[in-house]
Amino acid sequence: MPKRKPTNNKKPPKLPKNVREDNGRYTYRYDVYEIVDGKSKRKQKETPSFRTSREAEEAGILIKAQQINGTYVDEKNMTFSEWADQWMEMYAERTDKKNSISTHKNRIKQLKKVFGPIRLKDITALQYQKHLYQLKKDGKSLNTILGRHGTMGMIFKKAVNPPFEFIKTDITKNIELPAFAPTFEELEKMDEQEGYLEKEQLNLFINRAYEIADNRETEKEILIARQCARALHVLAYSGLRIGELCALDRGSIDEINKSIRVTKTLYIQEGIEKYALNTPKNGSARTVGVTDIVTDLLKEQAVEKKKLMLMSETYYNGRHFIFANAKRKPGYPLSPLEIARYMKEVLESLKEHDLPSDLSPHNLRHTYTSLSAEAGIDLSAIQHQLGHTNDKITTKIYEHVTKGRRITNMEKLDRLLSSIN
Known part of the structure; x- marks a missing residue:
């Protein structure tokens, strides 16, 4: 078988x-x-x-x-809203600047109104270009458009580049921003200087700031107002940003070497109790020199701050701020808004002296530039003190102030040459 x-x-x-x-x-x-x-x-x-x-x-x-x-993304059907939210989460993880986070969130909120439900890969350069033009037609400023374009560019760049590569094209590249030609009124104002106080005006302003404080009714009100006056005084004589001044603590001051170490700036958008200390605006620390006047002001501030502490039933001791809140939240950092309100009160009282009433504490940085230029300090040294390397307003003020000195020098030279002949 x-x-x-x-x-x-x-x-x-x-x-x-x-x-x-x-x-x-x-x-x-x-x-x-x-x-x-x-x-x-x-x-x-x-x-x-x-x-x-x-x-x-x-x-x-x-x-x-x-x-x-929660990290998976369906690249074929992902909407702008979905990716913008994920981008925002990643951005917030890699920065401690709450003001930048808040700014991007607000811009994304506006961008979602236009592009939110559209799939990311379906947004075209033409659509985006027309959106920017429409923003101008709607009366948005150049700065607003630049800001929104900057955020949109960051969102698309992240989606195009490794390791994500969800889409092939960054539609924000090579886009044309709307043209903003200045009006003839703006052209006429271009030679006018940014707001600042001249030496004589500053003297009048500082004296009035202390005068108003000393006329308050109670001792505590006097001390609170004098603190604001002193803060304005230091701003004008140091060139610090107001957020940098409000973030100063005892470790920031070097009395021996007459200097201030600027390592942080105050952020209080969510309220004084939820304050945050961010790195300075340009992202790096700096040491600035100060005059004897400033060091004396800071010593005086330390003495009067102790008086305010004794007058408070409760006091925040989480950090020893040089300029501290003394009203509702004693010991917390002094709010820049409180300083700005006091400055407005002082300027309002000086209307008869023709001082500009629309200045803010930031203009005291311009005032510092003017005083330093008049004193003959080099432009690069002034820029270091202010915490930036290339600022058009600073350069403009410096050139305006030193123009008179250059003319005087030429007149001296002219007299010398004439005597030779």
Whole structure:
């Protein structure tokens, strides 16, 4: 009897769950959820094909992990809103500047009104270009448009570049910003200087600031007002930003070397109790020299601050601020808004002397530039003190103030040359 041929009853290996085979290639099938008409709808997708079932399974496991961790993005259907929110989360993780975070959030909120439901890959350069032109038609300023364009550019750049690469093209590149030609009124004002106080005006301003304080009714009110007057005095004589001044603590002051170490700036958008200390505006610390007048003012401030502490039932001691709140939240940093309000009160009282009434504490930095230029201090030294290397307003004020000195020098030279002849 002939032998029977052995039959091969061996079954093909069982594929891992969710792995599919097609013509010798393997994919992993998984679920995604889309929002359709305000409702969540399940949809199945597959990974690209792989040479082995193990590779397909590993790709699927990675996708599942991303879905669980909330990091998975369906690049084909991802809307602008979805990616903008994820970009904002990543941005907030890598910076401690709460004011920058708040600014980007506000810009994204406006961008979502236009592009929110549109898939990121479907937004075209033409759509975006027309949006910028429309902003100008709606009366938005150049700074507003530049800010919104900057945020949009950061969002798209992140999506285009590794490791994400969700889209191929950054539609914000090579875009044309709306033209803002100055009016003839603006052209006429271009030679006018940015607001600052001349030496005589500053003397009048500082004296009036202390005079108003000393006329307050109670001792505590006098001390509180004098603190604001002293803060304005220091701003004008040091060139500090108001946020930098309000963030100063005892460790910032070097009385021996007559200097201030500027390492932080105050941020209080969410209220004084939730204040934050951010790095300075340009992102780096600096040491600035100060005069004997400033060091004496800071010593005086320390003495009068102790008096205010004794007058307070409770006092915040989390950080020893040089200029401290003494009203509702004693010991917390002094609010820049309180200093600005006091400055407005002082300027209002000096209207009959023709002092500009619309100046802010920031203009005292311009005043410092003017005084320093008049004293013959080099422009680069002034810029270091202010914490920037290239500022048009500072340069403009410096050139305006030193122009008179240059003319005087030329007149001296002219007299010398005339005597030779």
